[in-house]
Structure formats: C-alpha cells, structure tokens
C-alpha cells in the first residue's frame with residue numbers, strides 16, 4: 001500500500017547540506033501497525049513528513065497505492081504530539097470534528113453521523129459541547145484522533161502522539177488506539193522513542209540508526225500475540241533484542 005523505496009533526504013544544498021536519510025526502504029501493507037523507533041534526531045519526523053507529503057526527497061520513491069506522493073492528501077492524516085495546537089481552541093469538541101468534513105463538503109446529515117460515530121468511538125460523546133481547553137491532555141489526544149478519523153484517511157501518521165502524557169494516561173491511550181486500529185483496520189505508522197510502547201503496539205518495528213545518513217538498522221517483526229503483557233518473558237526478550245540494536249547509537253547519543 002505504502003512504498004518507501006531507497007529514500008534519501010538532504011536538508012539544504014545536496015553537496016553541503018545535512019544528510020538526514022540515506023536509502024531508506026520499507027513496504028507497508030494495508031492494515032499494518034508499523035512503529036518507527038530511534039534516538040532523538042535520527043530522522044523519524046523527517047520520514048513522517050515525507051510520507052505525509054510535507055517534505056520533498058533527494059532520491060528514491062514514495063508510492064501510495066502505486067502512485068507517487070507529491071504532496072499532502074486526504075488519504076493520509078498526520079497526528080501530532082501536541083494535540084492542543086492541532087485543535088481549534090475557539091471551536092467546541094464537535095465543531096473540531098466537523099471542521100474537516102465541512103472542508104470536504106460532506107452533506108450535513110452524513111457530517112452529523114460521522115461526528116456522532118467518531119466521538120462515541122473515542123468516548124467524548126458527553127463532552128461534545130466543551131472547548132479543547134476544558135479537556136485533559138488524553139482527551140485532547142482522543143479529540144485529535146476523532147477529528148482525523150472522521151475524514152476517513154487510509155493511513156494514520158502519528159508522531160509521538162502520547163509523548164507528553166503521564167504514564168497512566170499513556171497506557172490507557174495505547175489500549176484505546178489498539179482498539180480503534182482493530183475496529184477500523186486502518187494502516188498506522190507510529191513514531192516513538194519508547195521501546196516498550198513500540199513492542200506493545202506494533203506488527204513491525206523499524207529501528208533507525210542515528211544520522212547523518214540515517215537508515216533502518218533492522219525491521220523487527222513482533223510475533224507476541226495480543227493483548228501483550230509488558231511483564232511477560234517474551235516481551236522482555238524482544239525488549240532486550242531491540243535495546244541491543246539501539247545500544248550502540250544510544251551510548252553515543254547520551255554519552
């Protein structure tokens with residue numbers, strides 16, 4: 001469904017600029033939950049921006065349904081860590097969800113149906129007349145997700161969406177996202193630098209190396225059946241395996 005083929009990205013002049021990504025390749029099948037994992041600055045956001053069509057490339061190809069990605073499109077929806085800044089503070093919860101539907105000129109009855117459906121899916125039904133400032137951080141994230149799902153994209157591109165949440169809210173949101181993913185069958189590309197989060201969520205984890213010339217160090221398939229238990233031995237083994245993959249880079253990064 002989504003093809004990243006030998007993608008190279010240089011910021012600035014090709015000869016002198018920063019070589020962020022080098023020959024990055026992956027094939028993401030429909031319905032997959034893919035996590036991009038790697039240390040800060042390795043190019044996760046850059047790769048997401050490329051998939052979203054916000055950022056051009058210096059080599060390789062990005063194909064969606066076999067067609068080159070040349071810019072942003074309705075088939076992809078980007079979700080950000082800071083839900084608050086992605087939402088309109090002057091609009092209520094339901095108006096925020098309606099917004100993209102109005103842009104797409106979806107008729108009023110269908111708009112109402114999608115607003116109701118998605119607000120109840122994220123459990124914000126009873127909060128529909130509140131404003132974003134009146135919600136908790138986790139609720140704002142759920143609103144961002146409802147708003148994104150309402151326009152029915154094929155792929156959800158999520159850049160550390162739970163990075164700013166406390167441990168308990170984060171755990172709840174992970175369960176919630178897995179539930180939505182299983183119910184909708186959407187394809188999800190999810191960026192994190194939290195190893196446990198990646199193992200909990202992903203079908204596959206693409207482990208990135210530090211830049212310059214960042215690439216996929218390895219792509220690990222997570223075979224642990226769901227629901228996954230972080231305290232199980234199998235989970236711990238995968239954790240250690242991925243920590244080893246990251247280890248060298250992390251030492252350099254934090255040293």
Ligand SMILES: Nc1ncnc2c1ncn2[C@@H]1O[C@H](COP(=O)(O)OP(=O)(O)OP(=O)(O)O)[C@@H](O)[C@H]1O
Nearest residue numbers: 011018020039040041042043044045046047193211
């Ligand atoms: N517009 C830009 N111009 C120049 N360099 C950039 C630009 N955007 C990103 N970079 C560089 O590209 C590299 C990758 O950045 P990116 O934001 O993709 O990292 P990341 O993996 O998302 O990091 P984090 O985990 O901290 O969010 C970094 O070295 C960064 O400095």
Ligand SMILES: [Mg+2]
Nearest residue numbers: 044045046159
């Ligand atoms: Mg980033």
